[in-house]
Amino acid sequence: MPAVSEAAAKAGSSTQAEHRKGTKSKQSVHHRHHRFLHGPDYQPPYADIVVDDNSGQVLHEINPDSPRHPASLTKIMTLYLLFEQLADKKLGLDSRLPVSAHASAQAPTKLGLKPNDTISVEDAIKGIVTRSANDAAVVIAEAIAGSEREFAALMTHKAQTLGMANTVYVNASGLPADAQITTAREQALLGRTIQERFPEYYRYFALPSFQYRGMSISNHNALLRQMEGVDGIKTGYTEASGYNLVSSVRREGRHLVAVVLGGRSTGARDSRMRQLIEDYIRRASTTRTAPAIVEVADPATEVPSKTALPLPPPENESPNAMPAPAPPEPAAVSLEHTP
Numbered sequence: 001m002p003a004v005s006e007a008a009a010k011a012g013s014s015t016q017a018e019h020r021k022g023t024k025s026k027q028s029v030h031h032r033h034h035r036f037l038h039g040p041d042y043q044p045p046y047a048d049i050v051v052d053d054n055s056g057q058v059l060h061e062i063n064p065d066s067p068r069h070p071a072s073l074t075k076i077m078t079l080y081l082l083f084e085q086l087a088d089k090k091l092g093l094d095s096r097l098p099v100s101a102h103a104s105a106q107a108p109t110k111l112g113l114k115p116n117d118t119i120s121v122e123d124a125i126k127g128i129v130t131r132s133a134n135d136a137a138v139v140i141a142e143a144i145a146g147s148e149r150e151f152a153a154l155m156t157h158k159a160q161t162l163g164m165a166n167t168v169y170v171n172a173s174g175l176p177a178d179a180q181i182t183t184a185r186e187q188a189l190l191g192r193t194i195q196e197r198f199p200e201y202y203r204y205f206a207l208p209s210f211q212y213r214g215m216s217i218s219n220h221n222a223l224l225r226q227m228e229g230v231d232g233i234k235t236g237y238t239e240a241s242g243y244n245l246v247s248s249v250r251r252e253g254r255h256l257v258a259v260v261l262g263g264r265s266t267g268a269r270d271s272r273m274r275q276l277i278e279d280y281i282r283r284a285s286t287t288r289t290a291p292a293i294v295e296v297a298d299p300a301t302e303v304p305s306k307t308a309l310p311l312p313p314p315e316n317e318s319p320n321a322m323p324a325p326a327p328p329e330p331a332a333v334s335l336e337h338t339p
Contacts, residue, residue: 044242056290071236074174141172205232
């Protein structure tokens with residue numbers, strides 16, 4: 001395997017140490033942090049970016065290269081590697097994947113898969129894009145790589161080949177892990193690449209709901225129901241990350257991919273994303289001029305450059321300005337790794 005970036009190398013020892021901890025330890029850690037009360041001082045680190053997919057131009061950015069925790073945005077890469085398997089005919093949508101005790105034991109949110117169950121590839125995809133099912137993510141990881149640890153190494157290597165030099169994965173779900181990091185710019189790149197390379201399978205991200213074993217599961221991404229042209233792609237949340245969202249929107253031949261990391265609540269995150277989309281969609285190009293995003297053979301020596309420099313900020317907007325604070329919200333009990 002080609003050498004990876006310094007960030008990935010530094011995270012390697014942390015990754016191995018985390019995976020040496022037993023399942024019981026993981027569960028106890030999650031139990032301590034699974035429920036907590038957001039107070040008025042909750043301020044996760046913020047970042048965002050808006051990219052015109054047709055031109056590759058960055059239209060807006062705040063802290064786009066600062067390290068952040070991806071939370072469930074991690075599952076975009078999990079599905080990227082699964083879509084590769086489907087495209088290469090190594091798996092089919094009707095392939096049955098076995099559920100291990102490790103997969104079943106994942107913390108919520110999940111489908112409630114039991115050890116020795118099986119789940120079809122298509123249902124696993126639907127469970128991930130709607131409920132953000134952690135158990136389904138691990139089932140996929142183990143089916144492809146044999147273990148979640150080995151799958152995380154594949155995820156990090158794939159990120160490197162795509163030019164995501166500052167992204168490190170240590171699990172398939174995005175559940176809390178200090179060593180699991182990314183940036184807003186690199187999540188935008190992944191959000192663009194997955195739909196460019198796998199349009200047939202990307203459509204699952206637009207799924208509004210999913211029927212599974214008598215349950216009706218709604219997609220966590222409320223903007224699919226609320227905004228014209230939104231076709232995905234993924235929400236995420238942990239206490240450390242704040243409320244994250246990668247969005248894709250198409251209107252009148254224009255196409256934006258935008259990322260918000262570190263929202264203070266689901267509502268604040270979604271409100272910020274709506275603002276970014278409405279502010280920048282009319283500035284996007286209707287003509288495709290951006291080159292195709294390609295993987296590099298040796299990411300250690302051939303990392304692609306940034307797609308473009310940002311446009312000058314509009315009048316009265318500082319390029320480093322933080323978004324206007326959201327109106328105060330009442331404190332609320334939140335679930336780890338849900339919206």
